[in-house]
Amino acid sequence: MGVSVKTLQRWDRExxxxxxxxxxxxxxxxxxxxxxxxxxxxENDVRDVVIYARVSTRNQKDDLHNQVEFLKQFCNAKGVIxxxxxxxxGSGLNDNRKKWNRLLEEVMExxxxxxxxxxxxxxxxxxxxxxxxxxxxxxxEIIVVKNETLSPNEELVQDILSILHVFSCRLYGLRxxxxxxxxxxxxxxxxxxxx
Numbered sequence: 001m002g003v004s005v006k007t008l009q010r011w012d013r014e015x016x017x018x019x020x021x022x023x024x025x026x027x028x029x030x031x032x033x034x035x036x037x038x039x040x041x042x043e044n045d046v047r048d049v050v051i052y053a054r055v056s057t058r059n060q061k062d063d064l065h066n067q068v069e070f071l072k073q074f075c076n077a078k079g080v081i082x083x084x085x086x087x088x089x090g091s092g093l094n095d096n097r098k099k100w101n102r103l104l105e106e107v108m109e110x111x112x113x114x115x116x117x118x119x120x121x122x123x124x125x126x127x128x129x130x131x132x133x134x135x136x137x138x139x140x141e142i143i144v145v146k147n148e149t150l151s152p153n154e155e156l157v158q159d160i161l162s163i164l165h166v167f168s169c170r171l172y173g174l175r176x177x178x179x180x181x182x183x184x185x186x187x188x189x190x191x192x193x194x195x
Contacts, residue, residue, distance in 0.1 A: 001034065040109050047113035048083035051075065052103060054122045058089050067118050074145050075116060082116070092125030100124075107140045115142045 019027035
């Protein structure tokens with residue numbers, strides 16, 4: 001909280017932030033107390049159920065629509081009321097996805113109860129288990145609707161294919177820049193002169 005022990009003791013005496021006590025009479029605070037003090041919603045407050053759907057490019061707009069409809073049908077069948085539906089275009093490897101980052105901020109603010117996704121890789125391409133554990137620390141559950149159980153070998157093959165896909169896309173992107181470099185006379189001259 002960024003305050004000294006003496007300030008916490010004074011706040012306890014003045015009942016600004018009342019501390020709990022251990023059997024040995026030491027002060028302690030719960031995470032909910034911290035959230036309430038900071039003005040962040042707590043577990044007792046109403047928290048949102050969010051559908052998160054993502055595709056890599058705008059060319060996959062139909063896939064995105066199908067993903068959203070599938071997740072809405074799943075939630076309706078389970079009797080789950082959805083508060084937000086987040087649709088995003090961007091690579092699962094990109095950690096600068098605006099809507100995804102905003103969703104994680106809301107998780108940290110304890111505003112999200114459940115995130116519903118179609119596949120783990122729709123949320124994040126690598127490190128899903130870490131993000132799932134991260135969300136659990138803020139009492140947010142991630143529901144994977146099409147949870148494919150893969151053997152360790154199949155999972156490794158999927159990871160290798162994802163890595164190959166990423167690097168092939170980057171290689172393709174480099175070709176585009178090489179063409180631009182050849183067309184730009186100044187850059188071409190600098191490359192020839194070794195500058």
